[in-house]
């Protein structure tokens with residue numbers, strides 16, 4: 001579908017101006033003149049609008065066909081692709097592959113995504129290194145990731161949200177819950193004190209604990225347990241365990257994007273969705289790409 005950059009640019013223009021072209025300079029709706037290299041000229045003020053300016057493709061020197069190919073792999077491969085694999089697949093430098101991935105990861109967060117609701121399990125897990133058996137591990141030096149998973153009745157899981165938090169205190173966990181779970185929801189947690197503020201903040205907290213039988217196969221929170229193990233397997237497998245804390249939230253958003261679309265029957269639609277979000281997501285700086293995007297969390 002996308003043999004060259006013009007085809008890609010036309011696709012971007014269609015998605016960016018779904019309701020028709022509006023000139024970024026004079027704000028007038030019109031039928032623009034098609035110029036070369038993904039530019040549209042306003043017939044009223046003659047302003048040349050670039051389809052990529054102000055989006056994640058802003059000022060890129062990489063061909064749009066390369067971006068599109070990367071988006072296709074990221075959305076159709078079961079586990080996505082590491083920057084290393086993408087580098088080989090696209091035939092680019094590692095830096096270009098990494099830049100593309102990092103920018104797409106920001107675009108994977110839909111600004112209008114709805115809060116989780118209904119029955120939602122929340123727990124923390126530790127990421128980044130081999131976990132020692134035994135201790136629960138709260139307060140260790142590994143990265144703490146808070147996970148929320150919608151629980152469907154009679155069975156199954158809905159959507160997830162994840163956040164890299166500094167620690168497992170209420171100061172870290174409560175804002176996460178408030179951001180990602182709709183008030184009035186039932187929040188299932190263990191007995192940890194970090195969740196004590198839930199009831200005063202409009203949630204029904206339900207404490208689930210391990211069965212007294214001590215059966216190791218029984219987990220108190222099957223949703224979070226399942227998602228956490230998939231996340232760890234993904235980081236260890238696809239990414240060889242090499243995720244640095246500065247980029248951890250970006251990886252979590254990529255995992256979340258894919259997980260929440262796991263039942264989508266059309267990979268093509270997931271690809272389109274990513275490109276749609278990419279044209280409404282603002283530019284990402286070199287600094288974000290290198291040192292980690294500021295998620296404002």
Ligand SMILES: [Zn+2]
Nearest residue numbers: 023026042045
């Ligand atoms: Zn204009």
